Amino acid sequence: MKTETSTAPALKELATLFCVLFLLCTAAVEAGEEKQNEDLTSLDLATLMQMDVEVTTASKTAQSIYDVAAPIYVISSQDIRRSGATSIPEALRMAPGVVVGQIDPAKWVVAPRGFATQYANKALVLLDGRAVYTPYNSSVYWNTLDIPMEDIERIEVIRGPGDARWGSHAVNGIVNIITKLATDTRGGLASVTVDSEGGRILSVRHGGALSTNLNYRAYAKYLSQDDFTVASGDAGLHDRSALRAGLRLDGEISGGDRIVFIGDIQSGRDTAIIPAQAPVPHYDADEWSALVRWERNEPGRVNQQAQLSFDRLNQEIYEERETLDFAYQVQLPEFRRNIWTIGATYKRSSDVTSPALRIVPARMTQNVYGAFLHDRIVLSETSQLSFGSQFERNRFTGWELQPNLQFLYKPHEQRSFWASVSRAVRTPLRTEDGFNFEFPIFPGAFGRFVGNEELKAERVLAWQAGARLTIRDDWFVDIAAFYNEYDDLVMTSAGVPFFEPLPPPGRTIFPQTYTNSLSGHTRGVETVLKGRPLPGWDLAVSYSLYSQTPWSDPLGFGSVAAVEHQFQVHSSAAIVRNLEWNVSLYYTDGLTTGDVPEYYKLDTQLAWKPVEALRLSVGIRNALSPRHREIGINSIDVPTRIPRTVYLNTSWQI
Amino acid sequence: MRRAGILAALTGLAGAVGFSPAGFADEAATRREDQLKAAYLFNFVKFVEWPASVPTDVLTVCFVGGEGVHDALASGIDSKRVGPRRLAVRQVQESASATDCNVLYLDAAVVPEGRVSSQDRLPILTVSDAKGFARSGGMIEVFTDSNRLRFRINIDNAQQAGLRISSSLLQLAASIEKAGPK
Numbered sequence: 048m049k050t051e052t053s054t055a056p057a058l059k060e061l062a063t064l065f066c067v068l069f070l071l072c073t074a075a076v077e078a079g080e081e082k083q084n085e086d087l088t089s090l091d092l093a094t095l096m097q098m099d100v101e102v103t104t105a106s107k108t109a110q111s112i113y114d115v116a117a118p119i120y121v122i123s124s125q126d127i128r129r130s131g132a133t134s135i136p137e138a139l140r141m142a143p144g145v146v147v148g149q150i151d152p153a154k155w156v157v158a159p160r161g162f163a164t165q166y167a168n169k170a171l172v173l174l175d176g177r178a179v180y181t182p183y184n185s186s187v188y189w190n191t192l193d194i195p196m197e198d199i200e201r202i203e204v205i206r207g208p209g210d211a212r213w214g215s216h217a218v219n220g221i222v223n224i225i226t227k228l229a230t231d232t233r234g235g236l237a238s239v240t241v242d243s244e245g246g247r248i249l250s251v252r253h254g255g256a257l258s259t260n261l262n263y264r265a266y267a268k269y270l271s272q273d274d275f276t277v278a279s280g281d282a283g284l285h286d287r288s289a290l291r292a293g294l295r296l297d298g299e300i301s302g303g304d305r306i307v308f309i310g311d312i313q314s315g316r317d318t319a320i321i322p323a324q325a326p327v328p329h330y331d332a333d334e335w336s337a338l339v340r341w342e343r344n345e346p347g348r349v350n351q352q353a354q355l356s357f358d359r360l361n362q363e364i365y366e367e368r369e370t371l372d373f374a375y376q377v378q379l380p381e382f383r384r385n386i387w388t389i390g391a392t393y394k395r396s397s398d399v400t401s402p403a404l405r406i407v408p409a410r411m412t413q414n415v416y417g418a419f420l421h422d423r424i425v426l427s428e429t430s431q432l433s434f435g436s437q438f439e440r441n442r443f444t445g446w447e448l449q450p451n452l453q454f455l456y457k458p459h460e461q462r463s464f465w466a467s468v469s470r471a472v473r474t475p476l477r478t479e480d481g482f483n484f485e486f487p488i489f490p491g492a493f494g495r496f497v498g499n500e501e502l503k504a505e506r507v508l509a510w511q512a513g514a515r516l517t518i519r520d521d522w523f524v525d526i527a528a529f530y531n532e533y534d535d536l537v538m539t540s541a542g543v544p545f546f547e548p549l550p551p552p553g554r555t556i557f558p559q560t561y562t563n564s565l566s567g568h569t570r571g572v573e574t575v576l577k578g579r580p581l582p583g584w585d586l587a588v589s590y591s592l593y594s595q596t597p598w599s600d601p602l603g604f605g606s607v608a609a610v611e612h613q614f615q616v617h618s619s620a621a622i623v624r625n626l627e628w629n630v631s632l633y634y635t636d637g638l639t640t641g642d643v644p645e646y647y648k649l650d651t652q653l654a655w656k657p658v659e660a661l662r663l664s665v666g667i668r669n670a671l672s673p674r675h676r677e678i679g680i681n682s683i684d685v686p687t688r689i690p691r692t693v694y695l696n697t698s699w700q701i
Numbered sequence: 702m703r704r705a706g707i708l709a710a711l712t713g714l715a716g717a718v719g720f721s722p723a724g725f726a727d728e729a730a731t732r733r734e735d736q737l738k739a740a741y742l743f744n745f746v747k748f749v750e751w752p753a754s755v756p757t758d759v760l761t762v763c764f765v766g767g768e769g770v771h772d773a774l775a776s777g778i779d780s781k782r783v784g785p786r787r788l789a790v791r792q793v794q795e796s797a798s799a800t801d802c803n804v805l806y807l808d809a810a811v812v813p814e815g816r817v818s819s820q821d822r823l824p825i826l827t828v829s830d831a832k833g834f835a836r837s838g839g840m841i842e843v844f845t846d847s848n849r850l851r852f853r854i855n856i857d858n859a860q861q862a863g864l865r866i867s868s869s870l871l872q873l874a875a876s877i878e879k880a881g882p883k
Binding site: 087088090091092093095096097098111230231 | 733736737739740741743744774781846849850851870873
């Protein structure tokens with residue numbers, strides 16, 4: 048189902064939008080007061096000590112958010128605390144331009160910029176620099192990433208393809224989860240959360256110094272969750288429980304070199320039903336991982352970074368997988384205005400897929416080799432140009448090229464405008480490459496998914512532009528617009544039905560083959576406004592608009608669902624000393640496929656700190672609706688309804 | 702195909718290099734560091750007690766060098782209070798003339814390495830970002846570690862000058878130094 052697209056309208060659209068943004072922003076700033084300095088003296092020392100000297104980390108090097116030529120939203124640990132989010136996908140709801148839908152206690156969909164299907168597969172998710180998506184279906188097993196929320200320093204959500212330094216697989220976005228340094232989590236912390244839907248989370252952690260230059264943090268966490276009800280009103284069967292522990296070491300060796308070690312182990316048990324087969328009473332969801340990273344950063348010199356990680360996953364219902372990942376990058380000192388960064392990556396991923404899934408071949412080892420080049424050119428005191436490309440060789444499609452060009456104009460320390468164009472690819476999944484999965488249609492007839500070894504990678508050409516500015520010292524505005532052109536999107540297309548005589552009495556097969564059959568475009572705008580209307584009252588508002596070429600798959604499997612409007616308001620107010628009232632309201636438009644209607648989600652929390660070391664909070668999630676569905680299901684899972692939940696959390700620093 | 706052509710052309714343009722000033726991201730970072738240092742300075746002052754003989758209706762913070770930190774602290778100074786006391790900032794040429802200051806901030810660039818005079822036991826809180834400040838005659842040394850601003854306190858130097866540093870501030874220090882060369 049090809050639709051015609053042409054370059055000229057796209058460029059014109061984007062150029063006009065850019066000019067309008069620029070004029071609007073300049074006008075707004077001229078109208079307001081121009082105060083250059085951010086006054087930090089009103090903050091207490093404990094807060095100041097948690098602040099970065101350099102503001103955000105994007106592109107793996109520290110830089111101010113005004114220097115980032117991409118739509119980035121930073122979710123801070125304070126945002127996470129105020130939202131009461133007990134898992135990473137729940138925290139990701141706060142990012143604009145991302146659809147987050149919960150399916151059941153173990154599964155979420157996190158889909159930036161459209162393609163909000165159950166197996167959303169177009170985002171690169173990194174946990175402390177380690178990619179955590181699985182090549183099996185390119186999505187993330189969120190149920191094995193239950194790190195304690197208190198250990199998260201921040202989550203950077205970048206929509207659209209990142210630049211060459213991020214790595215591949217970032218077709219529509221990057222979720223970069225960064226945990227706190229061991230030096231920042233000294234002492235003990237115990238946290239208990241219970242809720243009205245049978246959720247229990249207990250975590251303890253302790254950090255300290257092993258020697259002058261070596262700090263550690265160790266934690267243990269237990270969680271359990273009863274399932275939500277299914278659409279029919281019956282109790283669901285996706286109960287889950289998990290036990291997790293981890294250790295982090297941060298060390299500094301002579302000469303300013305830094306070493307980080309992060310090890311985690313999680314063992315969990317989830318229950319599930321697969322209707323086509325006998326119900327599976329429970330399945331294991333275990334993972335352990337280890338990561339070592341070495342960094343050498345000195346301003347004006349050669350900066351290097353090397354990282355090696357290993358991960359062993361057992362998601363019994365789908366696969367067992369071992370991943371070895373190595374990445375090295377070096378940033379050269381500025382030479383004639385150019386700052387070059389070069390890197391190389393190697394990833395080895397071996398899997399054994401569950402026989403019930405009929406992946407062909409059932410076991411596979413993939414080696415992916417990559418390299419990247421990136422150059423940042425300082426054109427003048429207020430503008431810079433970056434370009435680069437990622438080169439990667441994978442088993443299914445050979446070499447892939449992902450170039451990227453970015454421009455940044457920063458006339459003022461707290462005002463910047465950017466534009467970029469990037470090409471990104473998504474390589475075929477294990478299921479798309481070799482699959483032999485059958486499902487019944489009517490007696491004697493079965494549908495069968497058939498893999499396609501000749502499949503090409505999906506491609507996107509993303510045109511983006513945006514602006515970022517601080518108005519009147521207290522307000523921050525961030526606008527980003529995009530226009531994505533997609534080609535070779537993978538969909539199933541019906542093949543000619545045939546009769547299979549064996550085993551007797553034989554049956555009719557309706558094959559569904561994966562083909563690169565779709566092209567089209569998507570566009571949208573994401574806006575954020577954050578500020579402090581009154582002392583002690585933080586407010587954030589964001590609105591995301593999305594529109595896509597109408598495209599669908601005839602059989603309904605893999606229909607491309609999207610959400611066209613999303614709106615959020617977050618308010619955090621210090622009521623009296625030590626008492627904080629947090630409210631978040633989310634509006635999510637109905638899915639374009641019609642499966643799920645629009646819904647409002649209201650979360651509210653009252654937090655009390657009677658003493659510095661103790662934080663008590665009570666809150667309600669989904670206060671407005673007793674039960675609602677959030678996302679469409681494209682498989683044989685049973686859709687559940689997300690309930691209203693009352694929760695209580697105690698956090699105690701020892 | 703046309704799209705790829707445009708992309709290639711734009712990339713080709715990007716290859717043209719010219720003459721350049723310093724990277725502008727560094728300026729923003731320095732500004733922020735100065736603002737953080739000014740905020741720390743303001744907080745330090747809140748946790749220090751001067752001897753009763755020193756009039757402190759106005760707390761005077763003097764700077765030798767460190768214009769960025771001076772400016773950051775000076776902005777909006779009328780609204781800044783330490784308890785009931787007002788704050789005043791001054792730029793001085795050298796530490797010797799700082800006799801009527803309550804606090805003296807020394808920029809690392811103006812502190813001769815290894816030689817920090819202990820202000821002849823005058824009740825002046827000395828703060829600096831010079832390396833090793835706290836180990837020699839200085840009282841509070843500010844430094845950056847893992848992208849965060851931290852500080853070390855030399856409690857003996859402060860006591861000898863008649864200053865009392867609250868335990869709340871001592872608890873937050875990265876380290877406490879004692880004694881040191883005179």
